Amino acid sequence: MLKIASLSVVVLVAWAAMGVHKAEAQPARAPSPTPKGLECHDKSLTGSGAGFKSSQQESEEAAIADWLEKAKAIYPEADWTKAKDPNIQCVKQGLYSKCFADGIPCRPQAAN
Secondary structure, eight states: HHHHHHHHHHHHHHHHHHHHHHHHOOOOOOOOOOOEEEOOOSSSSEESSSSSSSSSSHHHHHHHHHHHHHHHHHOTTGGGGOOOOEEEEEEEEEEEEEEEEEEEEEEEEEOO
């Protein structure tokens, strides 16, 4: 019974990873201009949170929280609502979901 449960977890993780790779394989869109009054990092960050969650809202919140933790290491004042090109993609497996938040962290421009 334990082997079946372990195998199921491996299959779910592999399936989720394939779904993410499919999303990454889509043609890249042109980057949007930097929002007025903000200075943005040169690279996008991705956050996902740990494991699958029982609701998509919980999974989205976990992904944003993980993204925010990484963004604050670059800009302590980073905020998801000020991210450039924010995007959330979710993978569903039955009643569970795992989401991935990606975006470019930004901060208010320094006064000259």
